[in-house]
Each structure stands twice: as C-alpha cells, then as structure tokens.
Amino acid sequence: xxxxxxxxxxxxxxxxxxxxxxxxxxxxxxxxxxxxxxxxxxxxxxxxxxxxxxxxxxxxxxxxxxxxxxxxxxxxxxxxxxxxxxxxxxxxxxxxxxxxxxxxxxxxxxxxxxxxxxxxxxxxxxxxxxxxxxxxxxxxxxxxxxxxxxxxxxxxxxxxxxxxxxxxxxxxxxxxxxxxxxxxxxxxxxxxxxxxxxxxxxxxxxxxxxxxxxxxxxxxxxxxxxxxxxxxxxxxxxxxxxxxxxxxxxxxxxxxxxxxxxxxxxxxxxxxxxxxxxxxxxxxxxxxxxxxxxxxxxxxxxxxxxxxxxxxxxxxxxxxxxxxxxxxxxxxxxxxxxxxxxxxxxxxxxxxxxxxxxxxxxxxxxxxxxxxxxxx
Ligand SMILES: Cc1cc2nc3c(=O)[nH]c(=O)nc-3n(C[C@H](O)[C@H](O)[C@H](O)COP(=O)(O)O)c2cc1C
Numbered sequence: 001x002x003x004x005x006x007x008x009x010x011x012x013x014x015x016x017x018x019x020x021x022x023x024x025x026x027x028x029x030x031x032x033x034x035x036x037x038x039x040x041x042x043x044x045x046x047x048x049x050x051x052x053x054x055x056x057x058x059x060x061x062x063x064x065x066x067x068x069x070x071x072x073x074x075x076x077x078x079x080x081x082x083x084x085x086x087x088x089x090x091x092x093x094x095x096x097x098x099x100x101x102x103x104x105x106x107x108x109x110x111x112x113x114x115x116x117x118x119x120x121x122x123x124x125x126x127x128x129x130x131x132x133x134x135x136x137x138x139x140x141x142x143x144x145x146x147x148x149x150x151x152x153x154x155x156x157x158x159x160x161x162x163x164x165x166x167x168x169x170x171x172x173x174x175x176x177x178x179x180x181x182x183x184x185x186x187x188x189x190x191x192x193x194x195x196x197x198x199x200x201x202x203x204x205x206x207x208x209x210x211x212x213x214x215x216x217x218x219x220x221x222x223x224x225x226x227x228x229x230x231x232x233x234x235x236x237x238x239x240x241x242x243x244x245x246x247x248x249x250x251x252x253x254x255x256x257x258x259x260x261x262x263x264x265x266x267x268x269x270x271x272x273x274x275x276x277x278x279x280x281x282x283x284x285x286x287x288x289x290x291x292x293x294x295x296x297x298x299x300x301x302x303x304x305x306x307x308x309x310x311x312x313x314x315x316x317x318x319x320x321x322x323x324x325x326x327x328x329x330x331x332x333x334x335x336x337x338x339x340x341x342x343x344x345x346x347x348x349x350x351x352x353x354x355x356x357x358x359x360x361x362x363x364x365x366x367x368x369x370x371x372x373x374x375x376x
Contacts, residue, residue, distance in 0.1 A: 005311065005314075005315050005342050005343055005345075006315075007315055007318040007319050008314060008315055008326070009023075009343055010022070014057070014268045014269050014302050015180070015231030015267070015268025015302075016180075016229070016231040017057070017100055017232070018055075019057050019325070020055020021055060021056060021339060021343075022324065022325035022326060023053075023314075023325075023326065023328065023338060023339040023342055024059065024304055024306075024325050024326065024328070025328065026059060026306050026329035027059045027104040027236070028332070029061045029062050029074075029075055029357070030044075030047070030061055030074075030333075030357070030364060031072065031073060031075065031357045031358065031359055032047070032074060032360075033077075033086075034086075035073065035074060035142075037080065037082060037083070038064065038074075038077040039077075039080075039085075039086040040076045040083065040090050042089070043360075043361060043364065043365060044076070044090055045089040045093050046093075046365050047364055048090050048101070049090075049093035049096070049097060050365060050369075051336050052094040052096075052097035052098070052099035053097065053099055053337075053340070054097065054098035055098055055100075056098075056099045056339055057099070057100045058094060058099055058100065059101075059102050059182055059234075059236075060090070060101055060102065060104055060178070061075065061076065061104065062075060062104050062105075062106035062184050063077060063078050063103050063105060063106055063169070064076070064077040064078070064079065064108075065077075065079060065105050065107055065166050065169035066079050066162075066165045067079065067117060067120075068120045068123070069106065069107035069108060069165065069190070070108065070112065070116040070117055071108025071111045071112030071116055071117075071148075071189075072108065072116070073116065073140045073141055073142055074140070074357070074359060075106070078103060078105070078172045078173055078176070079168070079169060083176075084176045087177070087178070088176050090176075091176055091177040092177060100179050101178055101179060102179060102180040102181055102232075102234060103169075103173040103178045103180075103181050103182070104183075104236070105166055105169050105170065105173075105183055105184060105224070106189060107162060107189060107190040108189050109125075109151070109189050109190030109193045110122050110124035110131055110193060111139060111148055111188060111244055112139060112148060112151075113139045113146055113148055114149045115142055115143065116139070116142075117149075121150065121151060121152050122149055122150075122151040122152075123151055123152055123153070123154045124152075124153060124154070124190070125154070125193045125194045125199055125200035125201070125202055125207060125213075126199065126200055126201040128199060128201075128245075129150065130245075131151070131199075132147055132150050132151065133147075134245065137244065137245060153202070159206060159216060159219075163216075163219045163220055164223070166183075166220045166223050167223035167224065169181075170223065170224045171227050174228065179232065180228055180232030180234065180268055181224050181227075181228060181232070181233055181234075182233070182235065183217070183220060183233070183236065184236055185235055185236055185237050187238055187246075187273075188241065188243055188244025188245055189244070191216065191217050191220065192241070192244075192246055194207075194213055194216045194217065195217060195258070196213070196247060196248040198245070198246060198247030198248055198249075199246065210250075210253060210254050210257045211257065213254070214254070214257060217258065221233065221262070221265060221267075222265070230265050230266045230267055230268075231266070231267075231268050233265075233267055233268055234267055234268050234270070234271055234304075235270055236271035236272075237255060237270070237271070237272060237273070238273040239251050239254075239255040239291075239295070240273070240274070240275035240290050240291070241273060251290055255290055255295065259295055259298040260298060262299065262301075263298075263300045266301065267301050268301075268302065269302040269303065269304050269324070269325075270299050270301060270302070270303050271303075271306065271327065272291065272292045272295055272303060272304070272305055272306070272323075273307045274291050274292060274307035274308060274309075275290065275291050275307075276307060276308045291305075292305040292317065292322050292323045293322050296321075302324040303323045303325075304325045304326070304327050305317055305322065305323035305326055305327070306326070306329065307329075309327075309328060311342050311345075311348075314326040314328070331348055331351070333367070334348070334349045334350060334351035335349050335367065336367055340370065341370055347370075349367055349368065
C-alpha cells in the first residue's frame, strides 16, 4: 500500500540547518571504527554515504570525547587528529550526496570497563556497586560482553576537565566538517547518571536538587554552544528510559526543568526518545510516560522524536504537531535508502540484530538498496 507521507517530506529549519525532509537517521553505535585507536575508516565512510540523502539529516553514532570516556569496543572518537581525518571522509561522503551530519558526543561514565579506558577506573556521579554487580549490565570489550568495571565518583575538580573534553571534541567536530554537535544525555551514560537521582547521590553542587543534578549537562551544553553557537547544537534525552540502571523519583519535574533551561540557551533541536523503547529494546509495559507530547508543551524549539517509529506512526506524530522530525534507528540499519522507501511506500528490509555490533561489512554495508525487479 502506498501511503501518503506528505508531512515527512516537507522541509524544516533546524537552527542554522535547512532540511529538505524530516526522516532523520538516529545515532547508532555500530562498532566498526578501526581499533585500537577508534578511527573512522573507509568502511564507516561507505556505510554513512549509503544512508545519505539530498537534504536529509544524519546524527552520527555516539562518539567518545576522550580515551577515559570510552565504554564500547569499536565506537569512534573525536579526541585525536587521526580521528578527525577519518571523520572528514565520512562527512564529505554525506555532503557529496547533499546530506547533513551532526556528531553525537559521548562519555559512557560507569557503563565501561578498564579494558576500554586505558586502565582508568570508570567514573560516575556516585558509587553504586549494584550497578557493576548486576548481570544484566554488560559492556562490549575486547574479550567480549563483560560486566562493567567498578567505578568511582568524580571529584568536583574533575568535572570541569570533562566539560573541557566536550568542548575540545566539539572543536574537533568542526575541524572534521560536521555541521553541528548533539549531546548524548540519554540511555544511562554519564550525563544521565548525573541527571537522575537513582544514580546521583551526591551532596555537593552537582547532586541533590534538580537544579544541581542538571548543572553538569548545562555546563557541557554551554561549552558546546561556545564553539558552535546555539543554533548548531542539539541535545538527546531519554526521560522515560530505565535501561542501563536508570531511575528518577520525579522524571516529569526533572526533564521539565532541563527543557526550560534549554529554552534559555535556544538549541537547534531537542531529541527525545519516546517511552516505548528502553535503550535499543522495545518494551511493552507502560512506564510513567514522558514523551515528546509532554515536552512539546515546555520546550519552545524544534523536536525530534525517536523510538519504535514505523512509517505510519512517524507521519502521524508530525501531523499532530507533536514533533518536527522523526529519527529512525533500526530501520535505517537495514534500509540504506530509507527516505526513498518511505516516500514511495516501498517495502522495508528487516534488520538482523545479530550483526548490530559485529566488526565487519556483513550486516553493515551489505543491506540492499531497493530495486524494482527484486524478488519479493
Ligand atoms: C544498534 C543500535 C545502536 C544504538 N546506538 C545509539 C547511540 O550511539 N546513541 C544513541 O543516542 N542511541 C543509540 N541507540 C538508540 C537509537 O538511536 C534509537 O533511539 C533506538 O534504536 C530506537 O529507535 P528505533 O525503534 O527507530 O530503532 C542505538 C540503538 C541500536 C539498535
């Protein structure tokens, strides 16, 4: 059935960037950077160029701001000159097809292992042994999926050093030719560990009140806007995410405050993961939902909604005015030409989760483009 995707294919202005359509590629960790130095290579450049479209927006996979921020084998970085050179190839391939790209900046915090951090103990807002002892929390390290290493709490003086790492990574993103940067503040990584009071038990100016727990995030956002200007910075939050050990006693109030503060900064967009997805797993049970629908009433800028969208539901959330664009994750993995397929109502290829985090071309650059004579 050919569906009318009228709103998905109307243009929209995101800060300084003019998009021709609203089918965004979500940030997707795919573990294919060259190790041990986390450098984007030709395989990554090919994968992203396949997914670029005229006037389309791609948010790059989560990208580490320092060696000690790493927590996923194969994730790329933006802290060395070689990484910048690698990213130049990726970004120029997207630009050659008329697409746009932001880098997503990432510190994994306690969701890490000393195998990945250069031997340094992972850091977080507070120490929570239950986190690294929980067998459901796993980290992709060189020896396979392992329990996270024990972590320690950041000292106040160290927090400003990490803010500086984000600022420098934002500068390197500019050197690499990206058009802006997104802060990864979702899915239980360092920013989220400070935001939510299930993981933040500090009693200094970075813990306790909502204002204090949001301080680190806002400092990082200001560091990023100091490099790029606020119209080229986005923030991704997962207000309903419980994946990776997240919980908060009052997420409504917390994320309302964050959105109000971000209003004052004025971003290119706020990127919200909808409640039905935990990390990368679709969940069925109803959670205390904080979705784009609630954030729309608070946040005054553009909103990207993500998480479990299908062609119909994507069109519907845009038509309702709740979001300005929809980010697709897993469908973009298996459909390099996803915007075209949505526009023309073409069938989608199913994704294979067994190759989400493997290390070669299979399940990465070998998903087919649609062609008319393909057998059904
Ligand atoms: C393989 C995989 C890798 C992901 N990596 C990231 C990431 O690097 N950064 C991020 O913010 N979210 C990441 N996510 C979450 C996705 O961006 C997205 O929110 C999620 O897949 C739900 O959207 P979907 O239903 O369209 O797939 C990842 C999800 C998957 C499946």
